[in-house]
Amino acid sequence: xxxxxxxxxxxxxxxxxxxxxxxxxxxxxxxxxxxxxxxxxxxxxxxxxxxxxxxxxxxxxxxxxxxxxxxxxxxxxxxxxxxxxxxxxxxxxxxxxxxxxxxxxxxxxxxxxxxxxxxxxxxxxxxxxxxxxxxxxxxxxxxxxxxxxxxxxxxxxxxxxxxxxxxxxxxxxxxxxxxxxxxxxxxxxxxxxxxxxxxxxxxxxxxxxxxxxxxxxxxxxxxxxxxxxxxxxxxxxxxxxxxxxxxxxxxxxxxxxxxxxxxxxxxxxxxxxxxxxxxxxxxxxxxxxxxxxxxxxxxxxxxxxxxxxxxxxxxxxxxxxxxxxxxxxxxxxxxxxxxxxxxxxxxxxxxxxxxxxxxxxxxxxxxxxxxxxxxxxxxxxxxxxxxxxxxxxxxxxxxxxxxxxxxxxxxxxxxxxxxxxxxxxxxxxxxxxxxxxxxxxxxxxxxxxxxxxxxxxxxxxxxxxxxxxxxxxxxxxxxxxxxxxxxxxxxxxxxxxxxxxxxxxxxxxxxx
Amino acid sequence: xxxxxxxxxxxxxxxxxxxxxxxxxxxxxxxxxxxxxxxxxxxxxxxxxxxxxxxxxxxxxxxxxxxxxxxxxxxxxxxxxxxxxxxxxxxxxxxxxxxxxxxxxxxxxxxxxxxxxxxxxxxxxxxxxxxxxxxxxxxxxxxxxxxxxxxxxxxxxxxxxxxxxxxxxxxxxxxxxxxxxxxxxxxxxxxxxxxxxxxxxxxxxxxxxxxxxxxxxxxxxxxxxxxxxxxxxxxxxxxxxxxxxxxxxxxxxxxxxxxxxxxxxxxxxxxxxxxxxxxxxxxxxxxxxxxxxx
Numbered sequence: 001x002x003x004x005x006x007x008x009x010x011x012x013x014x015x016x017x018x019x020x021x022x023x024x025x026x027x028x029x030x031x032x033x034x035x036x037x038x039x040x041x042x043x044x045x046x047x048x049x050x051x052x053x054x055x056x057x058x059x060x061x062x063x064x065x066x067x068x069x070x071x072x073x074x075x076x077x078x079x080x081x082x083x084x085x086x087x088x089x090x091x092x093x094x095x096x097x098x099x100x101x102x103x104x105x106x107x108x109x110x111x112x113x114x115x116x117x118x119x120x121x122x123x124x125x126x127x128x129x130x131x132x133x134x135x136x137x138x139x140x141x142x143x144x145x146x147x148x149x150x151x152x153x154x155x156x157x158x159x160x161x162x163x164x165x166x167x168x169x170x171x172x173x174x175x176x177x178x179x180x181x182x183x184x185x186x187x188x189x190x191x192x193x194x195x196x197x198x199x200x201x202x203x204x205x206x207x208x209x210x211x212x213x214x215x216x217x218x219x220x221x222x223x224x225x226x227x228x229x230x231x232x233x234x235x236x237x238x239x240x241x242x243x244x245x246x247x248x249x250x251x252x253x254x255x256x257x258x259x260x261x262x263x264x265x266x267x268x269x270x271x272x273x274x275x276x277x278x279x280x281x282x283x284x285x286x287x288x289x290x291x292x293x294x295x296x297x298x299x300x301x302x303x304x305x306x307x308x309x310x311x312x313x314x315x316x317x318x319x320x321x322x323x324x325x326x327x328x329x330x331x332x333x334x335x336x337x338x339x340x341x342x343x344x345x346x347x348x349x350x351x352x353x354x355x356x357x358x359x360x361x362x363x364x365x366x367x368x369x370x371x372x373x374x375x376x377x378x379x380x381x382x383x384x385x386x387x388x389x390x391x392x393x394x395x396x397x398x399x400x401x402x403x404x405x406x407x408x409x410x411x412x413x414x415x416x417x418x419x420x421x422x423x424x425x426x427x428x429x430x431x432x433x434x435x436x437x438x439x440x441x442x443x444x445x446x447x448x449x450x451x452x453x454x455x456x457x458x459x460x461x462x463x464x465x466x467x468x469x470x471x472x473x474x475x476x477x478x479x480x481x482x483x484x485x486x487x488x489x490x491x492x493x494x495x496x497x498x499x500x501x502x503x504x505x506x507x508x509x510x511x512x
Numbered sequence: 513x514x515x516x517x518x519x520x521x522x523x524x525x526x527x528x529x530x531x532x533x534x535x536x537x538x539x540x541x542x543x544x545x546x547x548x549x550x551x552x553x554x555x556x557x558x559x560x561x562x563x564x565x566x567x568x569x570x571x572x573x574x575x576x577x578x579x580x581x582x583x584x585x586x587x588x589x590x591x592x593x594x595x596x597x598x599x600x601x602x603x604x605x606x607x608x609x610x611x612x613x614x615x616x617x618x619x620x621x622x623x624x625x626x627x628x629x630x631x632x633x634x635x636x637x638x639x640x641x642x643x644x645x646x647x648x649x650x651x652x653x654x655x656x657x658x659x660x661x662x663x664x665x666x667x668x669x670x671x672x673x674x675x676x677x678x679x680x681x682x683x684x685x686x687x688x689x690x691x692x693x694x695x696x697x698x699x700x701x702x703x704x705x706x707x708x709x710x711x712x713x714x715x716x717x718x719x720x721x722x723x724x725x726x727x728x729x730x731x732x733x734x735x736x737x738x739x740x741x742x743x744x745x746x747x748x749x750x751x752x753x754x755x756x757x758x759x760x761x762x763x764x765x766x767x768x769x770x771x772x773x774x775x776x777x778x779x780x781x782x783x784x785x786x787x788x789x790x791x792x793x794x795x796x797x798x799x800x801x802x803x804x805x806x
Contacts, residue, residue: 298562
């Protein structure tokens, strides 16, 4: 009797096992998503277009979208949506092979047509937004299959510049491009679950995400705090697991209290922007004096609690053009500054005939501006600060309505010519310096960097030339790199993924 | 000693008999002397020493140092000068504009009174801080702009106090007598009525000084006061709050200086009001106390 029972149980067990195997094999990729990661941010986002990203939506973009390729922290390219890239021998084209197992948040399959649609948007002067200037080197593109596409350039383009463009390209679902500002349409690890304007944004895991075992948590809840102190208090009280984009000084304090402080390679460079079309700044010697008037150590300490690095050039340490030797050559030295001021031939009244524009909402800017003001006073140039608030400051900054002002510049960790995406460093249509560009040596140096495809020595020579021109023309005097996108997390948070632009990547983050 | 001087010394004696008023007056005298002599003090309020930033109080820096390594005591003393200058200037502007308005409105009455008092009502309807911010937005950020802004917000108080005094004195015999002798209206207002209306106006000046210091500090705290590096108590509070964790003394000590100064002006003003009430039966109109707090 017992044997008979086993006789009919055995096939049943086998059948169940077979069903289980088939179920596991055909089920969506296994995920270990559980729990919620609570993140404090200081600004509400503006829109979901990955081509319009600014610091206010840094926390969202890399969670809703993936790039074609990524960089490691030291700048080495690695596959992402593109599994491989082949740069033509003459550097006039790059052919991408795309993953074939990727779906958008809507469930639609990711294909080369989506990449083509994304580049078409990027190449549109109106819709391309931040990416449009980068597309200036592109001639066209050819879809060579569902998962293969070739991008062709107008002229030979250096490898690193090509890679930057691929890293900057975050494919948008072709069908969602028209509505991407209000409705995310990416392949990211998360998708939008809820948004309460000015209060919070909740992302939920994309169940079909292509990276194995990611994301690590089921939801990420971003709470928008009105100020840095409140966000820090929320972290200290345990109300959130981490803060993102807080102030350096707060990060240092919290780090000393046992919290994790995570910084990435995507620094900003603090630059004393000089309008060389105005007053005494037309004089090259007068401008060059500012290379030695910058108390960079003091500025880094006062403005950024020492978090960052002094730099006489507008590069982050990860930039291929970074050259620390300039920090010694152009160190803070009031005697050298006095000599250059004397060489300018300007009278004391002429030297003091300007005001330093200051962002009144930025305490760090107010402090470091006073550092420069004090240095100037020591060499006999007494100037006043022109402190403006909010939109009034932004209008003056972007419209070039200033004599000099401190301002952060981005893209300083990538291909050096990307520097010219910042307003003061634009080579054409410069909103501060106007047309024709008053510093043709700088324009030529950027062009040389863009067109040097030769040996590493030739490329380095082009970078060296650019660096020399930057300090000699001195319409932007760099002081230091500093952190943006600082993460301060509770000790139980793990899974930090560095991003070349310091965007928040939450796909591996979890609070254990 | 003339009769006027005798009356003044008697009033001063009565004022100093009030212990609170005496302490307040002494404190204000010390603050004023320090502010006036700030340039001769051994500490330099402007000298930066970034390596010594945010140091706690010590023998070398009694109030510690700020984020740029500047001596906070020196900056509090120099900040007193900013506050007192703003207060004095604001009171002067408010008095110069407000007193003639009150004189004309009270003396002539009729349409002049209606027009001037409705204008005063409009000024009173505007929140002082917002009004001051609007003025600074037009004039730009400077000590003079702050002074003018604070001064204009004080005009209504002077106008109403003066008008009330004129209305009570207008029908008195000595005014009628002067007019009967053919005095002009200007003479009657300036030489006959105004000298007899000074007491409450002086009290108002003291009270407005404390309000002016508070308003100047509020504007600086909001980031639209006197531009740095000129020290101001409000600016020090604004910056110091960013360092409450690392250097609580930075915000607390200027805050104490500000509080004590305002308290002293207020205590002195109240004591003066009491003394004058006792001596002349002239009390501040009840409603004006509420208006001061707007």
